[in-house]
Amino acid sequence: MNFNVAPVDRSLAPQLQHKIDTKTKPVGALGRLEDLALRLGLVQGTLTPHLAYPHLLVCAGDHGAAKAGISAYPQDVTWQMVENFLAGGAAINVLAEHAGLELVVADAGVAHDFGVRPNLINAKVAPGTANYLEGPAMSAAQCAEAMERGAALVRDIARAGCKVIGFGEMGIGNTASASLITHCLTGAPLAECVGRGTGLDDAGLARKRELLRHAIDIWEERSDEPLAVLARYGGFETATLAGAMLAAAEARMVLLIDGFIVTAALLAAQALQPAVLDYCVFAHRSGEPGHSVQLAWLHAKPLLELDLRLGEGTGAALAYPLVAAACAFLNDMASFESAGVSGKG
Amino acid sequence: MNFNVAPVDRSLAPQLQHKIDTKTKPVGALGRLEDLALRLGLVQGTLTPHLAYPHLLVCAGDHGAAKAGISAYPQDVTWQMVENFLAGGAAINVLAEHAGLELVVADAGVAHDFGVRPNLINAKVAPGTANYLEGPAMSAAQCAEAMERGAALVRDIARAGCKVIGFGEMGIGNTASASLITHCLTGAPLAECVGRGTGLDDAGLARKRELLRHAIDIWEERSDEPLAVLARYGGFETATLAGAMLAAAEARMVLLIDGFIVTAALLAAQALQPAVLDYCVFAHRSGEPGHSVQLAWLHAKPLLELDLRLGEGTGAALAYPLVAAACAFLNDMASFESAGVSGKG
Numbered sequence: 001m002n003f004n005v006a007p008v009d010r011s012l013a014p015q016l017q018h019k020i021d022t023k024t025k026p027v028g029a030l031g032r033l034e035d036l037a038l039r040l041g042l043v044q045g046t047l048t049p050h051l052a053y054p055h056l057l058v059c060a061g062d063h064g065a066a067k068a069g070i071s072a073y074p075q076d077v078t079w080q081m082v083e084n085f086l087a088g089g090a091a092i093n094v095l096a097e098h099a100g101l102e103l104v105v106a107d108a109g110v111a112h113d114f115g116v117r118p119n120l121i122n123a124k125v126a127p128g129t130a131n132y133l134e135g136p137a138m139s140a141a142q143c144a145e146a147m148e149r150g151a152a153l154v155r156d157i158a159r160a161g162c163k164v165i166g167f168g169e170m171g172i173g174n175t176a177s178a179s180l181i182t183h184c185l186t187g188a189p190l191a192e193c194v195g196r197g198t199g200l201d202d203a204g205l206a207r208k209r210e211l212l213r214h215a216i217d218i219w220e221e222r223s224d225e226p227l228a229v230l231a232r233y234g235g236f237e238t239a240t241l242a243g244a245m246l247a248a249a250e251a252r253m254v255l256l257i258d259g260f261i262v263t264a265a266l267l268a269a270q271a272l273q274p275a276v277l278d279y280c281v282f283a284h285r286s287g288e289p290g291h292s293v294q295l296a297w298l299h300a301k302p303l304l305e306l307d308l309r310l311g312e313g314t315g316a317a318l319a320y321p322l323v324a325a326a327c328a329f330l331n332d333m334a335s336f337e338s339a340g341v342s343g344k345g
Numbered sequence: 346m347n348f349n350v351a352p353v354d355r356s357l358a359p360q361l362q363h364k365i366d367t368k369t370k371p372v373g374a375l376g377r378l379e380d381l382a383l384r385l386g387l388v389q390g391t392l393t394p395h396l397a398y399p400h401l402l403v404c405a406g407d408h409g410a411a412k413a414g415i416s417a418y419p420q421d422v423t424w425q426m427v428e429n430f431l432a433g434g435a436a437i438n439v440l441a442e443h444a445g446l447e448l449v450v451a452d453a454g455v456a457h458d459f460g461v462r463p464n465l466i467n468a469k470v471a472p473g474t475a476n477y478l479e480g481p482a483m484s485a486a487q488c489a490e491a492m493e494r495g496a497a498l499v500r501d502i503a504r505a506g507c508k509v510i511g512f513g514e515m516g517i518g519n520t521a522s523a524s525l526i527t528h529c530l531t532g533a534p535l536a537e538c539v540g541r542g543t544g545l546d547d548a549g550l551a552r553k554r555e556l557l558r559h560a561i562d563i564w565e566e567r568s569d570e571p572l573a574v575l576a577r578y579g580g581f582e583t584a585t586l587a588g589a590m591l592a593a594a595e596a597r598m599v600l601l602i603d604g605f606i607v608t609a610a611l612l613a614a615q616a617l618q619p620a621v622l623d624y625c626v627f628a629h630r631s632g633e634p635g636h637s638v639q640l641a642w643l644h645a646k647p648l649l650e651l652d653l654r655l656g657e658g659t660g661a662a663l664a665y666p667l668v669a670a671a672c673a674f675l676n677d678m679a680s681f682e683s684a685g686v687s688g689k690g
Contacts, residue, residue, distance in 0.1 A: 024429050025436050026417070026543040030659070031632060031652030072371070072689050080686040084369050089679025091370050098673045099666070198371040199689060287376060305650070306667075307376030314375070321444070321666035322651075328443045334434025341425040344417050344544060 001144050003151070003246040005273040008042045016041040022335040026344070032303065036281065036326035043254050043279055044163065051254065051327050054320065055157050056101040056166040056313050057244060058085065058092060059150070061109035061237035062128030064137060065215070066173030070208050072199045075128075078172045079112035085170070085312075086119050092168055092312035099320040101166060106153060108146060109236025110171075123149040125236045132180070132215050136232050138239070143231040147243030154247040165248050166256035166283070166320060167265070168313020169237045172198075175288060178264035180212055180233035182290050184224055185267040186297040190216060193290040195260075198309075226271035234268075241265035246272065249279040254323065256316035259286035259308065263294040270298070281323055284308055284315035346489050348496070348591040350618040353387045361386040367680040371689070377648065381626065381671035388599050388624055389508065396599065396672050398507040399665065401446040401658050402498065402589060403430065403437060404514055406454035406582035407473030409482060410560070411518030415553050417544045420473075423517045424457035430515070430657075431464050437513055437657035444665040446511060451498060453491060454581025455516075468494040470581045477525070477560050481577050483584070488576040492588030499592040510593050511601035511628070511665060512610070513658020514582045517543075520633060523609035525557055525578035527635050529569055530612040531642040535561060538635040540605075543654075571616035579613075586610035591617065594624040599668065601661035604631035604653065608639040615643070626668055629653055629660035 020034050021027050028034065040049040060082050066075045084090040085105045096103040106121040107114060111128035114120055125146045129137035138146070157165065171177075175197035182193040194209050216222070219232055230239050242265040248255050257266055257280050270276050282302040285291060287309035295302060303319045336343055361383050366372050373379060385394040405427050411420040429435040430450045441448040451466040452459060456473035459465055470491045474482035483491070502510065516522075520542035527538040539554050561567070564577055575584050587610040593600050602611055602625050615621050622643065629649035630636060640647060648664045681688055 023436070024426065024434060025655050029543070029653065029655035030436065031654065033651060033653070033663075074687050077687050080684070081369065084679060084684045084686055087679070087684065089369060089677075089684045091368070091375065091674055091678055094673050094677045095670055098670050198374070303651070306378060306648070308374065308378070309376065310370050310374035318378075318667060318670055322663060325440055325443050325663055328439050329436055332434075332439045333436055334429060334432070339425070339429045339432065339434045341429055342419050342422050 001147055003250065003273050005246060005249040005275040007275040008278040009045060010042060012041060012045060013038065015047060019047055020330065023329065023333045024336055024339050024341050030329060033326045033329065036323060037330040040254060040327050041330065043252060048331055049327050051164045051324055053160055053162040054101050054164045055104055055162050056096045056168060056317060057104045057106065057153065058168040058170060058313055059106045059108040059237035059240045060170040061235040062111040063171060063173035063177055063235050064129045064131035065133050065176060068131065068133055068211055070176040070211055071173045071197055072204060073172050075111065075172050078170060079110050081170050082107065082110060086117060090312060091310055091314050092317060095314050095317035099317045101317055101320060104157065106240065108240040121153060123153060123240060129235055132233050133211060137234055138231050140227065140231050143227055143234065143239050146236045146239035150240035150243030151247035154244045154251065158251040158253065162253060164254040164256065166258065166313050166316030167241050167245065167262045168258050168316060169241060169261045169311055171235050171237050174235050174237065174261045176208060176212060177233050177235050177238060178261045179290050180215055181229055181264040181267060182294055184229040185226065185271060186293060188293045192293050195288040195290055226268040230268050238265045242269040245269045245276055249276040253279065255280045256320060257282050258313045258316040259284065259311060260288040260291040261311055263291060267294060283319035286315065346492055348595065348618050350591060350594040350620040352620040353623040354390060355387060357386060357390060358383065360392060364392055365675065368674065368678045369681055369684050369686050375674060378671045378674065381668060382675040385599060385672050386675065388597060393676055394672050396509045396669055398505055399446045399509045400449055400502050400507050401441045401511040401513060401662060402449045402451065403658055404451045404453040404582035404585045406516045406580040407456040408516060408518035408522055408580050409474045409476035410478050410521060413478055413556055415521040415556055416518045416542055417549060418517050420456065420517050423515060424455050426515050427452065427455060431462060435657060436655055436659050437662060440659050440662035444662045446662055446665060449502065451585065453585040466498060468498060468585060474580060477578050478556060482579055483576050485572065485576050488572055488579065488584050491581045491584035495585035495588030496592035499589045499596065503596040507598060509599040509601065511603065511658050511661030512586050512590065512607045513603050513661060514586060514606045514656055516580050516582050519580050519582065519606045521553060521557060522578050522580050522583060523606045524635050525560060526574055526609040526612060527639055529574040530571060530616060531638060533638045537638050540633040540635055571613040575613050583610045587614040590614045590621055594621040598624065600625045601665060602627050603658045603661040604629065604656060605633040605636040606656055608636060612639060628664035631660065
């Protein structure tokens with residue numbers, strides 16, 4: 001693995017800010033849309049950014065720990081939901097289409113044989129991770145393979161001209177995995193990183209907390225090195241997403257960061273290549289409490305707060321129209337001069 | 346004036362909730378989008394709502410008090426910005442087109458002769474209101490005329506099949522007017538209702554507060570009756586919008602409520618016909634502090650918080666994709682049964 005994400009060149013910032021400030025509106029009146037427009041210009045290094053071929057990549061994987069009772073749903077729901085994606089019936093199908101995002105679904109490690117399917121990218125490392133309640137979820141080689149597969153996937157998408165990509169995931173048990181990754185990479189207390197996921201009740205939540213405490217306790221050579229953490233607790237979908245993010249930033253795409261699990265992947269990616277954050281737009285604040293821990297640690301303020309806790313990239317899809325609107329105002333609005341409107345008295 | 350807004354019939358709520366809850370996602374996982382979907386179904390009285398022919402109505406008017414120094418911009422900016430709307434260069438042109446909203450611009454009372462223009466609806470009551478620092482902004486008859494014109498405008502739009510309408514405004518000085526209306530109709534202290542508008546500095550804000558205090562002090566027959574308040578302090582654009590909102594609710598449209606000035610119009614509308622609130626979606630929380638006073642008084646939680654303070658309906662345009670997304674998931678997502686996905690264990 002050899003990633004090299006360059007920070008964005010900020011030399012265009014004054015010209016971009018001038019362009020934003022001379023649009024026919026009071027200075028700053030488009031609020032956070034103006035910050036977004038500036039970021040789009042910086043990422044693309046232009047005063048006229050273009051969000052070409054927007055995509056949304058959903059990676060799916062199964063978790064060996066899922067059978068231990070860390071989720072409200074049975075593990076089979078992972079492959080059933082992938083089938084739902086392929087049939088067009090899931091939330092992310094509807095919301096991605098509505099937002100004009102091309103949906104790409106990848107099997108990063110689902111415990112199911114889908115056969116060869118026209119709409120499903122086979123990036124399967126193995127049929128599910130091992131159980132981190134007993135040992136590492138994956139080997140270092142598997143973790144590297146997943147990241148490489150994610151990067152390769154994005155490089156293919158980049159070749160088609162894509163300049164903006166959202167990330168989503170599916171995997172029963174992956175909020176538990178994300179809680180462990182978040183605890184290890186941010187240092188926040190484990191209890192603050194653990195939530196109800198898809199809908200555990202109080203007893204289920206208490207059990208999940210106990211199991212995850214156990215998962216931490218049995219890791220003897222505990223580390224905060226991102227690849228070690230990903231391999232110990234990650235899902236294949238999470239590692240694949242981390243590689244995909246790094247490749248997307250290398251290709252100077254705008255990255256739409258979804259909720260808790262996607263941000264766990266980003267925590268690992270930015271620990272490896274901190275400049276990846278220059279390319280990120282944080283789509284929403286999830287209802288899962290650990291997501292707020294992550295966002296605070298990253299000093300990130302997301303665009304939306306809609307109490308979503310679905311995953312699949314749904315928050316990224318819902319936020320994308322705001323990103324596109326920021327691009328549109330920067331390109332298409334008149335200036336005070338061009339419109340013949342008087343300035344501030 | 347004879348408005349009669351019926352409350353929405355809630356008898357369909359259990360069926361709508363069941364439809365929402367059996368979609369392939371954990372119960373409640375789409376957060377506030379689920380509340381929106383329920384509202385759309387109730388407004389239209391159907392399990393399959395359709396947001397046909399979405400529109401955005403921008404009403405413009407001038408304020409007699411604008412020359413007294415209550416705004417950072419000269420009064421001519423009102424007509425210049427209307428010209429900008431007609432030329433397609435303003436923020437609302439770009440954002441409405443981006444959101445798929447048909448933009449309708451109405452001159453409710455601009456102090457300028459536009460002549461006959463194909464894209465401008467002439468709903469002019471008079472060339473600007475009188476100065477409320479000296480007496481009433483308009484007569485009771487003018488206020489009624491503005492509301493009637495707004496209602497007629499929306500009834501025309503309704504005949505084309507429109508089922509969702511956003512509201513916006515333009516008028517130099519209209520945040521000051523909205524502050525006065527908000528103070529009178531909510532009872533909140535005047536100082537909490539007054540902000541910097543398009544960008545007053547500290548001295549300008551202090552002067553605006555003094556002037557508005559004076560405007561309140563000289564109203565001898567002070568009242569909280571909505572038509573009296575609208576006539577005393579309103580803009581023609583505000584009164585036109587209030588009438589437009591009532592007619593839109595009568596036509597069972599979904600109403601997208603923008604920021605501070607539009608919500609001032611809604612305060613008057615709902616004081617006349619409280620059921621209008623059943624039809625409202627609150628698009629965003631403006632950076633103008635009085636908007637938070639209004640939202641708290643209405644117990645309304647807006648969809649977006651992006652520090653916008655531009656007006657024109659820009660917040661409504663930016664929120665519309667979320668409303669359309671709620672409609673799309675309700676109509677197009679698969680159910681657990683139809684997709685063959687297992688339920689909660």
